[in-house]
Structures are given as C-alpha cells and as structure tokens.
Amino acid sequence: MLANAFLIALREIRRNLGRAFLTVLGVIIGVTAVVTMVTLGQGTTMAVKSKIENLGSNLVMLRPGAGFGPRAAAAGVPNFTESDVIAIAEQIPGVAAIAPLRSNMLSTIYLQQARNTTVTGTTIDYFAINKWSLADGRFFSEDEASRGAAVAVIGNTVRDELFGPDDPIGRKLRIGSASFQVVGVLASKGQAGMGDQDDTIVVPLTAMQRRLGGRSSARDISQISISAADGVDSNLLISEITALMRQRRNLQSNQDDNFSVFDTRQIAETLSSSTRMMTTLLTAVAAVSLLVGGIGIMNIMLVSVTERTREIGIRLAIGATAREVLWQFLVEALTLSSAGGVIGILLAFALCSVLAPMIEVSFAFNLQINLIAFIFSAAVGIVFGFAPARRAARLDPIDALRHE
Amino acid sequence: MTTSRGNRDDLPGTQQLLIDMQGVRKVYGQGDAGFEALRGIDLGIRQGEFLAIMGPSGSGKSTLMNLLGCLDRLSSGSYRYAGIAVERLNAVQRSLLRRYHLGFIFQGFNLLERTSALENVELPLLYRGVKRAQRSSMARGALAAVGLAGKEANSPSELSGGQQQRVAIARAIVSNPTTLFADEPTGNLDSVTTAEIMNLLTHLNRERGITILMVTHEDDVAAHAGRTIHVMDGLIERDSARNAGF
Ligand SMILES: Nc1ncnc2c1ncn2[C@@H]1O[C@H](COP(=O)(O)OP(=O)(O)OP(=O)(O)O)[C@@H](O)[C@H]1O
Numbered sequence A: 001m002l003a004n005a006f007l008i009a010l011r012e013i014r015r016n017l018g019r020a021f022l023t024v025l026g027v028i029i030g031v032t033a034v035v036t037m038v039t040l041g042q043g044t045t046m047a048v049k050s051k052i053e054n055l056g057s058n059l060v061m062l063r064p065g066a067g068f069g070p071r072a073a074a075a076g077v078p079n080f081t082e083s084d085v086i087a088i089a090e091q092i093p094g095v096a097a098i099a100p101l102r103s104n105m106l107s108t109i110y111l112q113q114a115r116n117t118t119v120t121g122t123t124i125d126y127f128a129i130n131k132w133s134l135a136d137g138r139f140f141s142e143d144e145a146s147r148g149a150a151v152a153v154i155g156n157t158v159r160d161e162l163f164g165p166d167d168p169i170g171r172k173l174r175i176g177s178a179s180f181q182v183v184g185v186l187a188s189k190g191q192a193g194m195g196d197q198d199d200t201i202v203v204p205l206t207a208m209q210r211r212l213g214g215r216s217s218a219r220d221i222s223q224i225s226i227s228a229a230d231g232v233d234s235n236l237l238i239s240e241i242t243a244l245m246r247q248r249r250n251l252q253s254n255q256d257d258n259f260s261v262f263d264t265r266q267i268a269e270t271l272s273s274s275t276r277m278m279t280t281l282l283t284a285v286a287a288v289s290l291l292v293g294g295i296g297i298m299n300i301m302l303v304s305v306t307e308r309t310r311e312i313g314i315r316l317a318i319g320a321t322a323r324e325v326l327w328q329f330l331v332e333a334l335t336l337s338s339a340g341g342v343i344g345i346l347l348a349f350a351l352c353s354v355l356a357p358m359i360e361v362s363f364a365f366n367l368q369i370n371l372i373a374f375i376f377s378a379a380v381g382i383v384f385g386f387a388p389a390r391r392a393a394r395l396d397p398i399d400a401l402r403h404e
Numbered sequence B: 001m002t003t004s005r006g007n008r009d010d011l012p013g014t015q016q017l018l019i020d021m022q023g024v025r026k027v028y029g030q031g032d033a034g035f036e037a038l039r040g041i042d043l044g045i046r047q048g049e050f051l052a053i054m055g056p057s058g059s060g061k062s063t064l065m066n067l068l069g070c071l072d073r074l075s076s077g078s079y080r081y082a083g084i085a086v087e088r089l090n091a092v093q094r095s096l097l098r099r100y101h102l103g104f105i106f107q108g109f110n111l112l113e114r115t116s117a118l119e120n121v122e123l124p125l126l127y128r129g130v131k132r133a134q135r136s137s138m139a140r141g142a143l144a145a146v147g148l149a150g151k152e153a154n155s156p157s158e159l160s161g162g163q164q165q166r167v168a169i170a171r172a173i174v175s176n177p178t179t180l181f182a183d184e185p186t187g188n189l190d191s192v193t194t195a196e197i198m199n200l201l202t203h204l205n206r207e208r209g210i211t212i213l214m215v216t217h218e219d220d221v222a223a224h225a226g227r228t229i230h231v232m233d234g235l236i237e238r239d240s241a242r243n244a245g246f
C-alpha cells in the first residue's frame, strides 16, 4: 500500500514537473539561507571567542579615550607616560606584570620584500602578559630593552612574507628608517577573526622611541597592558587603576574619564554580544526567506487545487479510497520537500565552504541547524501540500469531479 | 433488436436483479432552498442489460446515473446493487464497490492530463494492487480491445476525441467491471466517431456480458441499447421494457 502510494506519487510528480520544481525551489531557497546564515554566524562567534582566548585570561588594559575598539583612537585624548606605568606598578596591589605599549603601522623591508606591519614597542613583560611564546630564537633581553638595542621579535606572518624560506634569526631588517636585527620568531596564534595577530613586530619600547618616528613628547604610550596576579578581583583592580589615573590626570568629579580600563571578560562580552546580535539578525533574515519559500509553495498548491480536485475526483471514481488519495499526497509533498531540504543543505554546505575562508571564519558542520531546517522544510511541504488535498479527498467523488 | 439481456422467457422477479432501486429521491441543497432532482425512482436492471436513459435537459438523468454509480448518496429510498444495500455503505465501502464492480465513462473523458494512455488505463489496477508486469499486460490488452494498440505512449493531448474516449473505455473495462456507467459518452463526439464508440460498447455488452447503463440525448445512440427509459422531472416516465409487456 505504501509502495503503491510511492508509485502513484512519483507518477504525479513526473506529470507536474513544473509545479514540483517550484515547490522544491521554495524549500531550497529557505533551507540554504537558514543553514548558511546560522553556520557562518556561529563560525564568526567561534572566531571571536578564540581570539579573545589568545589575548590571555587575566589581562587588564588601559587605553586613552572612552571605551575600546576603533573609537578609542579619538583625536585629542592624551596618551600615557612612563611614569603612569611606574605609578600603577608601585601603587596598585595585585599587578603581576605590566607593559607599556606604543604601536605604529610602519613599512618593513628585507632584501626585495617590503610590506607594512604593526610595530609595537614595549617591555619584555609584554610577551608573558599576551601569552606569546617563541617558535624560534629568543625574546629581547632586559639589557637590550634598557639600552634601546635595535633588536626585533617578529610574528609568523612577517617571517613568511618577508623571509620566505630563509632563516630570519640574526638577519637585518629595515623598519621605517632604521635597521633592526631579528632575534626571535613568535609562535603563531593563527587567523582569529578580525585581523591577523601574527602580522606583528615587537621591539623594545626604548628602541621604538629613539629610532622609529621620533619622540614628540613623554606622552607616547598608547596602551598599558597589565596582568592581574592570581586570585585578584579584576573589577577591584579596574576601579583602583581608574581612581589612580583620574587623580594623575587631575580630573574633577564632574569630568568623565578620558581613558578606559577594561579586562578580557568585558571585551569578550561586548564582542560576543555584537556577534550574537549579528547572528540573530542573519537568522531572522534567513527565517523570513524560509517563510517566503513556504508562501511560494502554498501559492503553487492553492493554484493547482482546482486541477487537483478534479484529479482526486477521477481517482475516487475509479475506486481509490480517501485514505489512499491522502497517502499519495502526503508522499508527494514529503518527497518534494525533502528533496528540497537535501539539496538546500548540500548547497548551504558548498556556500559555507566558499564563504567561510573569504570572511576568515572557520566552518563547522552544525547538525542541529541542518536538522531543524530539514524538519521545517518537511513541515512546510506537508502543511501546504497536504492540507488542500485533505479537503478534496473528503468530498463525494461527483462533487470532486464537478469542481470548477 | 437483440440484446444480451438473456432469456426473454425469464419472468420478472424470478431472476435476481443486479440493480434494484425503490423510491429513490435526491434533494440538492437544504430546506426551502432544496431542489428535488429525483422524486421517487423505482428501477430494476438485470445482469447483462444495455440500458439507455433519455429525457430532456435538467430532468435528472445525470443525477440518477451518479446515484446508480455510487458516486453520490441518495437522499431517501433504497438501492441494492447485487444484493448489497448501497445506502448503508460508508465512503470506503462505496470506493471498494466502485473499484471491484463498476466502471465509468464520462462525457468529458476525465483522463489524467500529461499521462500516457497506458498509465491512464493502469490507474484502476494500481488501486487493485495488481503487480507491475500483469498490470502492464492487462492495460495493453484493454487498449488493444478498444482498437488503440500502438497508442500506449500517447498522452490525452496527443489523441483525438474519439481516441480519448476509447482510452476512457479501456480504463473502465480493464478491471473487468460488472457494470459500465456512461453519462453521454458520445456527447463530445462527431457522428462517425459516435458510431465507432457505440459499436464498441455494444460489443462489450454482447461479448463480455457487461451490463451497460448509458445516458444519451440522441435516438440513434439509444437505438444501440436493448432497453430505454425516459426520465421527466425526476420521475421515470416511460420504460421500453414495460411497454414490451413486463
Ligand atoms: N449539484 C447540484 N446542486 C443543485 N442542483 C443540481 C445539482 N446537480 C443537478 N442539479 C439540478 O438537478 C436537476 C437535474 O440535473 P441533472 O444534471 O441530473 O440533469 P440532466 O438530466 O443530466 O440534464 P442534462 O441533459 O442537461 O445533462 C437540474 O435541475 C439541476 O439544476
């Protein structure tokens, strides 16, 4: 009986290929959109998470301006001085390590190869605070840092792009207008979402101040990174640093902070709430397209109801029972919508494999969303394909035959 | 006129009637708006008869035909088909009665569009659960019997009106029904094609003993039948069998 229903349903599909195609297309569009959007959205979230994990867990950052992110670089906001760094290190309990940072986008040249890279001047604590480890060579020494020696530790991307197969250790590298010797290569942190963390060169702060870009004032520290000692409440640390900095900057109680202190958890929350919002938005868009696909299917089915009702009349007259007719329609609707669902999922898989590398997120097959989209598409097929047939199959055969 | 009605010496009532309607009424609509299309039909038909139903337009011929063919339900009265009380059957049982005993031919052919003649004829066999190989050979046989061998792959739009009606007849007889119901089977056909179809029906009646009930407007068509009843305003006004002395 079920085999029969299959045979009859397949003949019916073959008979109405145009209608079948449109139905399947509606499901394909919906399923592809939903699966692609959700998969890429989750890939982005995962990328952001891993980037944050690479930052270090007990990291506290001090930056000029309000908030973090691109807005922080607002003009006219005073940077920090080295005495700020010393004051924090000496006056705030619970600071395990502290590193001043000064970063600049500079041109770098090795032999024929040239490219622009973010160059950071800092102290050796920086490596520990930001969880950098070495792939090759060494970090610069305490002595080199205080002398302002022209030594550089380069990121993996810089090594690949500038040196290619050559061993960079000991080579001279041109940064800006000065020559630096490479002493170490950082272990890769990988492509983690926004930007390449390995596209970096780290030099002693003193070397940066003396040799690169000249020193216009003592206020040339653009960021202070601090790692909290184990067991220290980072909220307490943040409020203590805030109080100290307000005092050092002579801010009155009615003035807002012109700097910001935040820890990795806050970054994580902000970033993940924005990616969550993006994912929600994309999912909503995708859900709408699934709905539009469903409405398309409904439209096709309603338009064909007249023809189908007469067809049902013929079948009933010939001796089919209402139940057999309904089975046929159910099988037909299910076949079409699952075909659409499977094609949609495959298409989404293909689309994700192409798009994920383009937007630099990792692409993981998500069984759950695929299942949901598939079940939804099947449900759409059943509801819109099957419901009109239900009414017709209940008619007396002559009423179905007479249907105009 | 000879018919395969059988032995004229059989007395009425001594032979079991295939179809036995008593006081059948059919009301369309409800209450005051209701219209009584059949107002008390008594009709007995024996196995193997070829009956023509005639009468003016709107007299209730199709209504009667649909009740006889179990396509519609009576409002009151009783209807026995081969001893089965049809008015007591549920929808599924009526479907099964149609499936195993009745065949239909319509004025508008009612074939499935975009479907080959062979698959159209196979349709009743599908619902009977006939296996693939047998299904195909039975359907080919039925098409050959109506003179359409070689047209198995043609869809309705690739066939003439007469050929489409032959496919419909093949579909109706492929499952060896006891009774064939035909509502104006030649209503859409020209006179030459009409003669062909009528010869085919006569042949089926005589050679296979299929009981045929047919609605028609044309005397030439009715002339093929062994018995003619005239319907008027929802009542049987004349019955050639009674005139013949029954
Ligand atoms: N579904 C229906 N609803 C309401 N009235 C109907 C319906 N079907 C038929 N009638 C009415 O019942 C009467 C008999 O109709 P029927 O179709 O049986 O006539 P007929 O004898 O077959 O006519 P024709 O020769 O034109 O086909 C007509 O007055 C018609 O208007």
Ligand SMILES: [Mg+2]
Binding pocket: B061, B062, B063
């Ligand atoms: Mg009629």
